[in-house]
Amino acid sequence: MGRLFQSEFLKLRRSSIWLLIFVSPILSLVLGLSELSEIGEFEQHQWTATLGIMTISHAILFLPLLTGIFSSFICRYEHVAGGWKQLLSLPVSRRNLYIVKILIVSLLIAATQILFILGLFIIGWMKGYPIEIPWGTISTSVFGGWLACMPLIALQMFASVAWSSFAAPLAVNVIFTIPNMLIVNSERFGPYYPWSQPFLMMMPNSAENFGALNVSIETLFIVIFGSLILFLGTGLVYFLRKEI
Amino acid sequence: MSNFIIETNKLTKKFGSSKVVNNVNLQVKKGEIYGFLGPNGAGKTTSIRMLLGLARPTNGSVQIFGKDIKKERLSILKKVGSLVEYPSYYGHLTAYENLEAARLLLGATKPRIDEVLAIVRLTKDAKRPVKGFSLGMKQRLGIATALLGNPELLILDEPTNGLDPSGIIEIRELIKSMPKEHGITILISSHLLSEIDQMATQVGIITKGQMIFQDSILKLRAQSTSKIKLTVNDAEAAWKSLLTHGYRTDFNQNKLFIENGSDDNVAEIVKSLVQNNYSIYRVEEERKSLEEIFLELTGLEGGL
Ligand SMILES: Nc1ncnc2c1ncn2[C@@H]1O[C@H](COP(=O)(O)OP(=O)(O)OP(=O)(O)O)[C@@H](O)[C@H]1O
Numbered sequence: 278m279g280r281l282f283q284s285e286f287l288k289l290r291r292s293s294i295w296l297l298i299f300v301s302p303i304l305s306l307v308l309g310l311s312e313l314s315e316i317g318e319f320e321q322h323q324w325t326a327t328l329g330i331m332t333i334s335h336a337i338l339f340l341p342l343l344t345g346i347f348s349s350f351i352c353r354y355e356h357v358a359g360g361w362k363q364l365l366s367l368p369v370s371r372r373n374l375y376i377v378k379i380l381i382v383s384l385l386i387a388a389t390q391i392l393f394i395l396g397l398f399i400i401g402w403m404k405g406y407p408i409e410i411p412w413g414t415i416s417t418s419v420f421g422g423w424l425a426c427m428p429l430i431a432l433q434m435f436a437s438v439a440w441s442s443f444a445a446p447l448a449v450n451v452i453f454t455i456p457n458m459l460i461v462n463s464e465r466f467g468p469y470y471p472w473s474q475p476f477l478m479m480m481p482n483s484a485e486n487f488g489a490l491n492v493s494i495e496t497l498f499i500v501i502f503g504s505l506i507l508f509l510g511t512g513l514v515y516f517l518r519k520e521i
Numbered sequence: 522m523s524n525f526i527i528e529t530n531k532l533t534k535k536f537g538s539s540k541v542v543n544n545v546n547l548q549v550k551k552g553e554i555y556g557f558l559g560p561n562g563a564g565k566t567t568s569i570r571m572l573l574g575l576a577r578p579t580n581g582s583v584q585i586f587g588k589d590i591k592k593e594r595l596s597i598l599k600k601v602g603s604l605v606e607y608p609s610y611y612g613h614l615t616a617y618e619n620l621e622a623a624r625l626l627l628g629a630t631k632p633r634i635d636e637v638l639a640i641v642r643l644t645k646d647a648k649r650p651v652k653g654f655s656l657g658m659k660q661r662l663g664i665a666t667a668l669l670g671n672p673e674l675l676i677l678d679e680p681t682n683g684l685d686p687s688g689i690i691e692i693r694e695l696i697k698s699m700p701k702e703h704g705i706t707i708l709i710s711s712h713l714l715s716e717i718d719q720m721a722t723q724v725g726i727i728t729k730g731q732m733i734f735q736d737s738i739l740k741l742r743a744q745s746t747s748k749i750k751l752t753v754n755d756a757e758a759a760w761k762s763l764l765t766h767g768y769r770t771d772f773n774q775n776k777l778f779i780e781n782g783s784d785d786n787v788a789e790i791v792k793s794l795v796q797n798n799y800s801i802y803r804v805e806e807e808r809k810s811l812e813e814i815f816l817e818l819t820g821l822e823g824g825l
Pocket residue numbers: 536541559560561562563564565566567568711712
């Protein structure tokens with residue numbers, strides 16, 4: 278599995294798609310900086326408030342889109358010129374290959390999350406936020422957001438493996454991401470909508486909870502793990518049986 | 522245990538209701554160059570995909586090195602190098618990186634990459650992205666990938682596709698040398714009998730999914746019976762005259778043909794014609810070419 282990982286990493290490194298990990302963190306950094314003036318009064322909540330502002334576009338829009346883009350791309354170079362055929366004529370377990378592909382996407386999302394946090398620290402440093410960084414809140418938010426991307430990654434990987442077209446899974450992903458803004462506000466649907474989960478997990482708790490943010494963390498965890506197992510299992514079974 | 526490197530048992534593949542591969546019993550012995558021959562759409566690629574575990578048989582089984590591909594796919598594929606249909610590659614990687622990506626999975630050594638690049642004469646272009654390669658160069662890269670893991674069995678699906686004449690000769694010489702030098706067994710598919718004829722020791726001919734001939738190339742050549750063609754002045758009268766003297770010939774296109782005639786038989790017929798004052802312009806031997814046999818066997822006479 279280690280060699281498989283190295284091999285996949287080589288293919289990824291030479292395509293420039295991984296550069297997309299920088300887009301959302303940089304954009305969130307700019308957003309966070311520009312909205313600073315309004316937060317001045319809540320001294321002790323500065324970190325959390327900025328994190329909240331940065332999270333909105335990052336988690337509602339970019340995380341769901343990135344899971345799709347990374348998954349499609351990591352399958353694209355297999356679809357284009359017989360990569361699957363070559364790969365699966367080598368002594369490679371289909372199961373491990375599928376899992377490694379998903380792991381690579383989840384690592385790219387993890388890298389995005391880390392850069393995102395770096396952005397937050399840069400803002401805090403520039404504006405002289407208190408030295409006591411709320412590590413707990415921040416790490417829960419970033420890790421939660423990453424975890425909530427896992428079912429999405431599994432779902433998108435399934436679509437990307439099944440569709441040899443590169444654009445189709447991407448288009449579907451965009452279509453499901455657009456109504457996200459509305460669905461995160463819905464207490465009934467939000468927690469069960471995979472595209473909403475990253476935001477629900479990432480948004481730091483504050484006094485002004487709204488919509489689906491009232492849903493308990495336990496419910497979210499159950500939904501996330503349940504759907505991850507469902508999507509991963511279905512995709513894996515499909516890939517194991519796929520004719521190349 | 523059987524002594525076959527590849528053995529399929531009633532291998533069958535259906536797409537919808539059509540049997541694209543139908544009850545094929547393919548048998549390849551160690552050290553052979555097995556020519557897998559068939560016209561376009563005969564089911565060669567589909568069979569090869571099943572040999573490699575890329576596609577599942579509808580029925581029947583595949584044994585390679587005496588092991589079932591369904592159960593021991595990974596341990597079999599470690600010792601198999603393959604090239605299926607058009608060449609596979611990652612366009613954004615260089616030739617070297619393409620081989621490196623495969624090398625990691627095969628567990629081969631790094632110097633082996635340079636070796637196989639040299640074998641297919643791509644050393645000079647190793648650092649170029651493959652998307653800029655010509656078809657022939659991609660094909661060479663595919664062959665290099667197949668050789669990378671020092672395989673005991675090579676499965677090559679139309680490997681000379683897209684190669685220029687000198688490339689074809691190079692690859693042919695390479696393929697011919699491998700069983701001798703390294704004890705490798707090779708299965709090579711083609712729709713050109715002439716190509717197989719120059720390399721293979723065994724031949725399997727498949728058409729419409731069915732194996733219609735499987736034996737040594739010598740047996741196939743033995744089927745190329747000859748006939749003697751006589752050009753005479755008045756062929757029809759000569760034919761009748763021969764019949765009255767008890768010699769059976771075929772009268773066709775104003776010529777006389779002697780099928781499977783022994784030397785004495787031919788001599789007697791010529792003598793009889795001379796004695797009856799017919800002018801003999803030509804006595805020629807017409808040998809059915811392997812190509813004709815192939816067309817006859819595959820029932821494709823009269824063009825594709
Ligand atoms: N996935 C598929 N679905 C439906 N039919 C298929 C599929 N793959 C192959 N076929 C059909 O199976 C038949 C055999 O195809 P195959 O590719 O095995 O032929 P081949 O002997 O390799 O021909 P060629 O010399 O042209 O490469 C063809 O009629 C083809 O249309």
